Amino acid sequence: MPQHTMVWTANRDDPPVSSNDTLLFTSDGLVLSSIAGQDWVVKSTLSASSASMLDSGNFVTYNAHQEIVWQSFRHTTDTLLPGQYKFVEEELFSPKSETDHSTGIFCLKMQDDGNLFSQNAYY
8 A cells, every 4th residue: 555554443432552552462362451551352262372464454363273363354443455355244434534533424334145235324
């Protein structure tokens, strides 16, 4: 991409994390630990032992057998990248603005019949 584009945000409706926050692998899953004392946890049934930011933009955690435990592409925020796809009943919400990435009013949803459906989220 010619410009830097934010493609995934953890807790998009809360204030952004600080550069002093820490990303940890724990028995609970992937934990973003804030210096303010608040933790955000990506829980999984399998513990992660490694992680990778793929060239596709997908952030992936793996177990000890190198099987994917969690991936950001399964938790879209407001952007779809080449090679990324929507799963049935998943929703993609617009940001409020170019500078405010919290949840906006437009929604794109993959229906169980395979059709993409777009609507105003407050309709």
